[in-house]
Amino acid sequence: MIRPLPLFAALLCAAACTPAQTDGIDPKGKTFDAVAPGEVVTLTGTEPFWTLRIAGTEGLWTTPDNQPGTAFAATRFAGNNGLGFSGTLDGKPLTATLTPGECSDGMSDRVFPYVATIALGGETFEGCGYTDSQPFTGPAAP
Template structure:
């Protein structure tokens, strides 16, 4: 199992890297570019969803609402936001376990529909690592390439 500090270090390294090019150190991205990820404004709500097990929710105003089929109303968790060079992360604690949600740009499929999402969501809840997708109102999910859906 990966420890919390190792996971956070890997998450931050992933968020620090850009998706293209190679810097002088052999790391991806431009090593001289220190601009934080700006594709999602701090004022925007980020929605996310995942399967196996089903999970989802929303991050807005410094709070993450985590939902499951057993808890559709969700549990609200205060989180801190980090904007790296290649995405965002939100960190907090849920039921005594560390929680980190990383959101990075990239076409994403939930694997169960023909929806396409503009962001990949990776959730670490305690020792459990989950994969999913994310979207915002400004950058919505689409239904089979057609008009945006809610």
């Protein structure tokens, strides 16, 4: 699903990547550490179909129209309830977040361990995510 939201990238990071300040929780928060720095992270979505694969400091954005993909430099950042990546893709700012939560792509009968959201330019892409050590469950090739 694509939705244009002008300031979504900044708001997304503010919500998912900054320490929470709630009663009984350390205001400094605990940095999200469920995904090791060396793990490959894959975010994927439908309508339109897209995939973002991040290995180290390199992101690779693929779509049905661009199956070889477009590589870009990705910077990793973590908050207290998720992991984020930022970079520039084809001259547009990109911010991707991965937050814990069971996720379905609505098409494949797969269950993913993370919810994925990408802000690219003025568009928002919603989908699911997984890592090398935390894969999806369900059919490998639906």
